[in-house]
Amino acid sequence: MEQPSFTPPYDAVEPTEEARQALRKSVKMRAHLRDRGQTRFEIEVTDLSLSGFRAETSFTLWPGTVVWLTLPGLAGLEAVVAWRDKFKYGCAFAKPLHPAVFDHIVALSQR
Numbered sequence: 001m002e003q004p005s006f007t008p009p010y011d012a013v014e015p016t017e018e019a020r021q022a023l024r025k026s027v028k029m030r031a032h033l034r035d036r037g038q039t040r041f042e043i044e045v046t047d048l049s050l051s052g053f054r055a056e057t058s059f060t061l062w063p064g065t066v067v068w069l070t071l072p073g074l075a076g077l078e079a080v081v082a083w084r085d086k087f088k089y090g091c092a093f094a095k096p097l098h099p100a101v102f103d104h105i106v107a108l109s110q111r
Helices: 099-109
Strands: 025-035 040-048 052-056 066-070 077-085 088-093
Touching (some): 025 099
Antiparallel strands (some): 025 066, 066 077
């Protein structure tokens, strides 16, 4: 599987709007995240793009960690933690979302 491209060291802060690679939509939805150690915990997804998402959780994750995002009604989506700022995280999907899946997730968040 192709890994998302990041050049270490990973940025510890959220990227600027100019640095974003894709349009982001503000969402607010509960989801679950799982790491390779099989630890599953709840997160709140706060924005989403075809290439990644931003979330908040009190669980500690480190940049470079591979995770799987599970949203209601969808299979787990592989991603890597790109940055961390206290309890906020930015993650990049291993494979970009299909635009129809992206639209479906955004619509779910508005219910």
